[in-house]
Every structure is written in structure tokens, then in C-alpha cells.
Amino acid sequence: MTASVDGSLCTGCTLCADIAPDVFEMGDDGLAHAKAEEVPAAAEASAKEAADSCPVSAIKLG
Numbered sequence: 001m002t003a004s005v006d007g008s009l010c011t012g013c014t015l016c017a018d019i020a021p022d023v024f025e026m027g028d029d030g031l032a033h034a035k036a037e038e039v040p041a042a043a044e045a046s047a048k049e050a051a052d053s054c055p056v057s058a059i060k061l062g
């Protein structure tokens with residue numbers, strides 16, 4: 001599974017980094033970023049939960 005954040009949508013609410021800290025981190029720009037394009041297998045469930053929880057649907061999973 002891959003993960004990415006659409007920076008044009010992200011509001012910087014930090015929810016995804018709280019839910020899936022192994023997948024998402026907050027950047028110096030105040031927006032969330034995927035820590036790596038490929039999601040570790042053990043973090044796939046939390047990545048999906050973060051994507052479902054994002055209030056602006058900025059997280060894309062592939």
C-alpha cells in the first residue's frame with residue numbers, strides 16, 4: 001500500500017499523524033506528509049483509519 005497527502009487540501013489538523021504516526025508526520029510547512037511512500041504492512045490498518053478520519057479527504061491510499 002502507498003500513501004500520500006494532497007497538500008492543497010490538508011488543513012494541518014494533525015489527526016492523521018496522531019492516528020498513524022508510523023505513516024504520517026507534520027512538516028515544517030504545517031501540513032501532513034507521508035513518512036514514506038510505501039506504508040509498512042503493520043501500519044496499513046491505521047493508515048486506512050487516518051484516511052477515513054481526515055476531515056477534508058486529503059489522504060490518498062494506493
Ligand code: SF4
Nearest residue numbers: 010011013014016054
Ligand atoms: S487528517 Fe487530513 S487535514 Fe488533518 S493533517 Fe492529516 S491530511 Fe491534513
